[in-house]
Amino acid sequence: MTTHLPATTGRQLGRRSWAEPWKIKMVEPLRVTTPAERAHALAEAGYNTFLLRSEDVYIDLLTDSGTSAMSDRQWAGLLLGDEAYAGSRNFYALEEAVRDTYGYRHVLPVHQGRGAEHLISQIAIRSGQFVPSNMYFTTTRLHQERAGGVFVDVIIDEAHDPQSEHPFKGDVDISKLESLITRAGADQIAYISLAGTVNMAGGQPVSMACVRALRELCDQYRIRLFLDATRMVENAFFIQEREEGYADKTIAAILREFCSLTDGAWMSAKKDSLVNIGGWLALNDADLFEEARNLVVVFEGLHTYGGLAGRDMEAMAIGITESVQQDHIRARIGQVRYLGDLLTAADVPVVRPVGGHAIFLDARRFYPHLTQDEFPAQTLAAELYLDSGVRAMERGIVSAGRDPKTGDHHHPKLELTRLAIPRRVYTQAHMDIVAEAVEAIYAQRDSAKGLIMTYEPRYLRFFQARFDRP
Ligand code: PM9
Numbered sequence: 001m002t003t004h005l006p007a008t009t010g011r012q013l014g015r016r017s018w019a020e021p022w023k024i025k026m027v028e029p030l031r032v033t034t035p036a037e038r039a040h041a042l043a044e045a046g047y048n049t050f051l052l053r054s055e056d057v058y059i060d061l062l063t064d065s066g067t068s069a070m071s072d073r074q075w076a077g078l079l080l081g082d083e084a085y086a087g088s089r090n091f092y093a094l095e096e097a098v099r100d101t102y103g104y105r106h107v108l109p110v111h112q113g114r115g116a117e118h119l120i121s122q123i124a125i126r127s128g129q130f131v132p133s134n135m136y137f138t139t140t141r142l143h144q145e146r147a148g149g150v151f152v153d154v155i156i157d158e159a160h161d162p163q164s165e166h167p168f169k170g171d172v173d174i175s176k177l178e179s180l181i182t183r184a185g186a187d188q189i190a191y192i193s194l195a196g197t198v199n200m201a202g203g204q205p206v207s208m209a210c211v212r213a214l215r216e217l218c219d220q221y222r223i224r225l226f227l228d229a230t231r232m233v234e235n236a237f238f239i240q241e242r243e244e245g246y247a248d249k250t251i252a253a254i255l256r257e258f259c260s261l262t263d264g265a266w267m268s269a270k271k272d273s274l275v276n277i278g279g280w281l282a283l284n285d286a287d288l289f290e291e292a293r294n295l296v297v298v299f300e301g302l303h304t305y306g307g308l309a310g311r312d313m314e315a316m317a318i319g320i321t322e323s324v325q326q327d328h329i330r331a332r333i334g335q336v337r338y339l340g341d342l343l344t345a346a347d348v349p350v351v352r353p354v355g356g357h358a359i360f361l362d363a364r365r366f367y368p369h370l371t372q373d374e375f376p377a378q379t380l381a382a383e384l385y386l387d388s389g390v391r392a393m394e395r396g397i398v399s400a401g402r403d404p405k406t407g408d409h410h411h412p413k414l415e416l417t418r419l420a421i422p423r424r425v426y427t428q429a430h431m432d433i434v435a436e437a438v439e440a441i442y443a444q445r446d447s448a449k450g451l452i453m454t455y456e457p458r459y460l461r462f463f464q465a466r467f468d469r470p
Helices: 033-042 072-078 091-104 111-122 138-146 174-184 208-221 234-244 251-262 286-299 310-324 326-347 377-390 428-443
Strands: 106-110 128-133 150-153 194-195 225-227 264-268 279-283 357-360 393-395 416-420 450-455 467-468
Touching: 033 377, 072 310, 072 450, 091 251, 091 264, 091 279, 091 467, 106 111, 106 286, 111 138, 111 225, 111 264, 111 310, 111 393, 128 138, 128 326, 138 150, 138 194, 174 208, 194 208, 194 279, 234 251, 234 326, 234 416, 264 310, 310 326, 310 416, 326 357, 377 393, 377 416, 377 428
Parallel strands: 128 150, 128 194, 194 225, 225 264
Antiparallel strands: 106 279, 264 279, 357 416, 393 416, 450 467
């Protein structure tokens, strides 16, 4: 495994520093609030950072989704929007970009990732079928379950251990998967749902060796393999860095090779592809695509716009080509690591190794005196906001939701608070502020009290749930 860049300057290390491969052309002022203003805003928001107004936030690390800064070329692309209801030229630009970069044959635009998750779940899952996956993602699993699927976690055990340094913690445990297939029968497997860089595990990558083994298994049992390509460019970076034989291959080539081993993919372009809205579903099978193309008109819009404006599709097409540039991805992951290194150096418990899009604070080790039912990760996000106006997101028991059959809370092993870094938005100085804020609440960790949930919505409760101090 290759070690990551330490949080020191190049000069201290006797080598030249690197910097972001862009300069800033337009700025958006940030508002600094007082502790009293933050206490008021957080109480109003029911201690849920999703319910804060963004103008009450100083540094916003809620998500890297739809929060990227677009390039001057993407902004120029907006002016090329062809807002025809049908057959917009921007659709053809998007189709070409997805075909060239990801390699799939048939492409449908959708308004964002979950639009594609909805379509693929509806057309590829029969009620009662299993959907094995490398850990869960909130919206993905919900759509699979709403289609009657039964989610089964087949990720390697190391993924559930925040301290394991395994270089590919997103890998599927092939023996777990094969034993499910032989137990249930191949016909009872809807498809393998594979995510590139596993969000809920800490942005952990999947190796090329793993997807190759999955392809073989899928061919043997005639099961389809679909990819959540949302952060697959970041995944390609880790393969280039860590997997033997890939150091000299481009990100674009690694991405194409990985996707070529799968049968199709869904995409939230709001992440890797550097746009504020958009997504797609791409499939190689013409018959399955035909079903998706028919269903898209019911939920998203005609198959040549899928709920998007022409200008959105143009920005996405340009973002796709920018996303696979080596200097972009190196700087993007470099910035995440910079923050991770600062926190690691301060002995703050974070998920190791640092992943692609975020730093995940290990709330169990941060607040060992809180039980999981006291919502330690939600508490940590609240305390961080109160201290500094930095907004993070809970990724633990609240996000995991309830078992649809028993109605009981899922109790995930990982109880994490995520600091997701938007792409091309914040500077290194912002990362320093964030690290200092986390260190400050870590120093006061013993006095933190948990939360109680006062309102629980039925679906994806982490978005809208409300909490209070006990
Ligand atoms: N991810 C994130 O912040 C946005 C909201 S959910 C908290 O991480 C994966 C791996 C995702 C993802 C969204 C989606 C859904 C699918 N797969 O948000 O619908 O991380 O575009 O994509 C969020 P959309």
